[in-house]
Amino acid sequence: MKKKLSIVDIANSLNISKTTVSFILNGRAREKRISEELVERVLKYVKEVGYKPNSLAKSLRTGKSNTIGLLVQDISNNFYATIARQIEDLAYKNGYKIIYSSTENDTQKTQELIAMFRDRHVDGYIIVPPEGIEEDIRSLIKDGLPVVMFDGYIPKVKTDYVVVDNLFSTYNATRYLVDKGHKHIAFITFKSGQTQMIERLDGYKQAMKESKNPTLIKEIDFLQEDKPMIDPVRDFLNEHKEIDAILFGNNRLSIFGLKVLRDLNKRVPEDVALISFDDYEFFELYNPSVTAIAQPIGDIADNVINILLRRLNTSNDNDSKEHITLHTTLKIRKSTE
Template identity: 80%
Template sequence: MKKKLSIVDIANSLNISKTTVSFILNGRAREKRISEELVERVLKYVKEVGYKPNSLAKSLRTGKSNIIGLLVQDISNNFFATIARQIEDRAYKNGYKIIYSSTDNDTQKTQELIAMFRDRHVDGYIIVPPEGIEEDISSLIKDGLPVVLFDRYLPGVETDYVVVDNLFSTYNATRYLIDKGYKNIAFISFNNQQTQMADRLSGYNKAMTQSKLTTSIKEVDFYQDEKLMTEPIMAFLNEHPETDAILFGNNHLGTCGLKVLKKLDKKVPEDIALICFDDYEVFELCNPPLTAIAQPIDAIADKVITLLLNRLNTSVENGVKQQVILTTDLRIRKSTK
């Protein structure tokens, strides 16, 4: 294997000091009054030998890697993928690169990824947190590393976060169904206690209770294998044939639900009305198009990266943490008659 060249190798080959080479490669030649002739000679040699600087070593010297770590639940999910792309574009324009990965909402995997990012000396973290990583996030903040959470937050951990008003969003959607005359409204969501899902459930419960209607709730465990989520949804609907409307807790469950209803030969909205939390371009193409609670994706991405860049570009480590709560939009389509 060919040995990778170092600054020392370059310095020895040109018979100059490694400090001089370092100043030239880091753009400080004029500041250090290094002659243009020597600068030209070093840069020419570097180009000839194909020298590539060690980014990790550089980050150790400068204290900055210009890398941001982005952890989302599932990068293949349209919601997270769109936000990640916008964050990446904005970060790049501000001199930062993004390393991102999917956590699968798994605590241990998230902890391992945070440890990997620490080893890479990333400058800041954007995280969609699963349960159980409060200590890990607190440790990052204690060490002076900026952290911005989005989609959900961790009660008891003081950090910046960007979320939507989940409680009002599902309350509003459930009220819409009630006002349309539906009485046996089911709420199908993921089985976890994370803030976004807990608030969505609370919004549904609040609307149903105010109208003195009986709640009908199915919480599904998350699996990569979609079949393991469609089966319990089918069993639930078979057990509750009176269901005349369903509010799905997110778009992944919504797509699973559409497949279940097709298998059960249920017509939308004649047999069952549907609303899904998180809009998705496919929902507009469904027959009929699906009513959805649309999150402000552009605004979420903008707020998240703005918060982090502000933290990275300020010398104040312990400023007041910002909690941003954005509104959603109930997009009425033909899945609710």
């Protein structure tokens, strides 16, 4: 295997000091009054031999890696994938690259990923927080590493975050179903202590209480495999044949619901009306098209990366944190008409 060239190798080959090579490669030649002839000679040699700097070593020297760690529940989910892409584009325009991974909503995996990102000396963190990582986030903040959360947040940890009005969103969607004449409205969601899922459940409960209709709630464990999550949905619908409308807690559950309703020969919206939290382009193409609570993905991405860039570009780490709550849009389609 060919040995990777180092600054020392370049210096020895050109018979100059490694410090001079380092100054030239780091754009400090003029500051150090290094001749243009020598700069040209070094750059020409570097190009000829295909030298690439060690990014980890550079980050240790400069204190910056120009990378950002992004942790979400499931990067394959359309909501997270779209936000991640927009954050990546905005970060790149500002000189940063994104390293991202899926936590699977697992506390231990999240802790291991944070440790890995620390080893890579990432400059800041964007996190959809699972439960149980309070101390890990506090440790990052204590070490001067900025953290911005989105989708949810940790109430007991002081961080910047960007969320949507989850409680009003499900309250509004449930009220819409009530006003359409539905009385047996189910809420199918993930079993979770995360703020966003708690607030969505609370919004549903509030609307059902006001309408004096019974609550029909099914909470499902978050898993990566589909079948163990589809079966509880099927069992729940078979047990409650009176259900005439369903609000799903996110778009992945909505897709499970559509599969189950098809298998049970339930017509949408004639037998069961359906609303999904989180829109998905597939919902517009599905027949009938699916009513959805659409989150402002572009605004979420813009706010998240802009807050983090401000933290990265200022040395004044004051105690004031930004808490941004954005509005959603209820997109009415055929599944509720």
